[in-house]
Amino acid sequence: MSAILTEAPPRTGNITSVPSAPPPSDQRKPLSKKELAADHPTSCPGCGDFSVLALYFKLIEKRKLWHEKITTIAGIGCSSRFPYFVQAHGAHYIHGRALPFASGISLSRPDLHVFVFGGDGDAFSIGGNHFNHTARKNIKMTYVVMDNWVYGLTKKQTSPTSPLGFKSKTDPWGAVDYPINPMKQAIAAGATFVARTTHTNPNHVLQMMEAAMDHDGFSFVECLSECVEFYEGAFDASNPRKGGAFNVVPADHDVTNEMAAYKLADEPFPGYFGIFYKVTKPTKNAKEAAIGAAAREKVKGLKDWQILQQTFDKLK
Ligand SMILES: Cc1ncc(C[n+]2csc(CCOP(=O)(O)OP(=O)(O)O)c2C)c(N)n1
Ligand code: SF4
Ligand SMILES: [Mg+2]
Numbered sequence: 001m002s003a004i005l006t007e008a009p010p011r012t013g014n015i016t017s018v019p020s021a022p023p024p025s026d027q028r029k030p031l032s033k034k035e036l037a038a039d040h041p042t043s044c045p046g047c048g049d050f051s052v053l054a055l056y057f058k059l060i061e062k063r064k065l066w067h068e069k070i071t072t073i074a075g076i077g078c079s080s081r082f083p084y085f086v087q088a089h090g091a092h093y094i095h096g097r098a099l100p101f102a103s104g105i106s107l108s109r110p111d112l113h114v115f116v117f118g119g120d121g122d123a124f125s126i127g128g129n130h131f132n133h134t135a136r137k138n139i140k141m142t143y144v145v146m147d148n149w150v151y152g153l154t155k156k157q158t159s160p161t162s163p164l165g166f167k168s169k170t171d172p173w174g175a176v177d178y179p180i181n182p183m184k185q186a187i188a189a190g191a192t193f194v195a196r197t198t199h200t201n202p203n204h205v206l207q208m209m210e211a212a213m214d215h216d217g218f219s220f221v222e223c224l225s226e227c228v229e230f231y232e233g234a235f236d237a238s239n240p241r242k243g244g245a246f247n248v249v250p251a252d253h254d255v256t257n258e259m260a261a262y263k264l265a266d267e268p269f270p271g272y273f274g275i276f277y278k279v280t281k282p283t284k285n286a287k288e289a290a291i292g293a294a295a296r297e298k299v300k301g302l303k304d305w306q307i308l309q310q311t312f313d314k315l316k
């Protein structure tokens with residue numbers, strides 16, 4: 001019969017290196033692109049997702065975010081491959097399920113910056129329901145959807161943002177279903193920060209990602225990102241270099257006015273770029289933290305076994 005172990009066995013061997021704590025933030029150098037880049041991005045040359053990735057690196061460098069303080073989460077799709085390309089914690093999760101996974105991280109580790117990246121299919125088709133629920137719960141994270149109006153990874157199927165008439169492998173005669181409007185959907189679902197940008201304007205992408213990161217709540221950024229392989233030229237009308245128009249949100253727009261935000265979102269393509277909607281509301285993170293603190297207060301000073309005993313006594 002084996003002996004019952006009542007205490008931990010003595011450690012054997014020498015501990016040669018003990019990980020040291022990082023120096024204080026103000027003494028650390030911002031992370032460089034070299035320190036942040038992991039696998040070489042596998043996107044097709046010219047894909048809009050390249051610039052979004054480069055601007056994510058820039059954001060991390062500019063705002064002095066550290067490896068141990070960021071997490072990069074994604075579902076499945078070309079745009080969802082970011083976690084492979086970023087040298088930080090993160091997960092390339094199930095198609096459409098990035099948001100619930102990210103929600104768990106955000107709620108359990110409120111000290112982290114949780115960034116979620118994905119595509120229009122991942123966000124609004126298979127992940128459509130998760131999008132609505134994460135937005136309404138106002139869970140703190142930044143969600144950047146690289147909208148290319150097509151399923152890129154699986155080689156050209158109609159997506160929920162493909163315009164009517166778009167010819168694809170699933171709609172060889174042209175798309176017949178009315179596309180969704182991501183901005184309207186985000187506002188209606190309860191997102192507390194809703195912005196729109198395009199990969200062809202890097203400064204604007206960075207500005208929107210930064211504002212989104214600073215928002216205390218669920219922040220959503222729709223970033224037009226051209227799929228040069230399966231929907232070339234989709235966004236030319238929004239690109240001044242291709243003869244299009246890049247119109248920023250009018251300076252007198254009230255970002256707290258929901259109806260005004262819908263109105264902006266209702267403009268025909270290319271519409272406006274900038275922050276459409278931004279309001280302050282308590283986050284689920286804050287509400288859960290308050291519940292936890294109140295519960296801990298009730299058992300303050302008690303040992304674990306005493307808390308258990310109290311629970312058993314209540315069951316009697
Ligand atoms: C459950 C499940 N269904 C379908 C797929 C196949 N699939 C992978 S990515 C994808 C669509 C991706 O489109 P989008 O999110 O727009 O990303 P993009 O590749 O355009 O960046 C689909 C249908 C899958 N991987 N898992
Ligand atoms: S298929 Fe389209 S979305 Fe995917 S990497 Fe190539 S250009 Fe980008
Ligand atoms: Mg897509």
